[in-house]
Amino acid sequence: MFNQKLFLMIPGPTPVPESALVELARHPLPHRSPEFSSIFMECNEGLNEIAQTKEATPIIYAASGTGGMEAILANLLSPGDKVLSVINGVFGKRWADMAELFGAEVERISLPHGKAVQIEQVKGALDDDTEKKIKLVLVTFSETSTGVVNPIQAIAKLVREHGALIAIDAITGLGAMPLKMDDWGIDVLVSGSQKGFMIPPGLAFVWVGPRAWEAHKEAKFPRFYWDWTKAKKALEDKTTAFTPNVSLICALRETLRLMRAEGVEKAWKRHERLKQCTRRSVQAMGLELLTIDSEGSSAITAIKPPAGIEVKQIRKKLKEDWQIVVADGQADLQGKIFRIGHLGFVCDRDVLTALSALAHVLEGLGHSVGNNWTKVYADTLKEFAA
């Protein structure tokens, strides 16, 4: 019976608020109707508030986040264009591989697991490009496979000075941590529904800024479904170029209302608090983190298991005994870390429950966590309340 209470503490899909679940249960609206247009346009306005942009055009695709990543390449590049790609894990690598497959020339800055890119590394690569061949820089905001965050604001500034475009994969992290598309000079942004937006998977969001629109006009890669020109034309008519995922868009309107009611900055603070509660508590339990604090994501924390205990034992016990799901590591980090998501519709009760369950599981597996972590947790809450 209690498997019906399955509790997701993973970095997507994230928990969905009940009022959004109710939206998903309704009969689908006809997509070419004034009722749907009004919901769709409210979503576009809400998306721009979350991305902190007034200048960009939001595009909503019926796709997972990867579709949005592909749309960016297809709409901005031509065969042989040079791309600089920052890789901190699985998703940064995916974007670089995709660009290569399309026929771009890709220069990679590959980081060790759990490390953010250093600004000097990006500066070095851009300074070396004396002929200004680099057309597009691809960076992951919060790399979900390692829980690391890149210094986007500083990178965007360098890229502006160089003259290339910058595209950010904010599929995880948008809504959870400061990111200001206009102020920071980001040209294109991509995110997905099943993360900070608190609805199930199935929508990709791409924001296209003014310089990206200019580059799009010259870009020669073939595109049909992903074509920004088609999407923009449809948006002028308050609709989508192709049949939208109407149910998810209705749910999105609801969660965007919740996000706007909480306030963008308050949500960033809540996620920072959940991050610190998680990081400090698991360290007090004697566990080691994959990232240093200043490079750690507010959406997800990657944790190494104690010596002699396997990740799969921890995940199995959490799921079977507590109905709590945490994520394994990905690719070559599989079995080496486990990842606790604290993204979206997540409150202190959820994090405290997950950590308490983790403490019980670890004790049961022979690792003594001691009592100090609960004090550390309480002190962190007090610090954030002050």
Ligand SMILES: Cc1ncc(COP(=O)(O)O)c(C=O)c1O
């Ligand atoms: C940072 C990041 N980029 C890209 C993706 C791919 O998105 P999707 O699985 O929705 O295609 C994910 C998914 O977890 C992600 O976290």
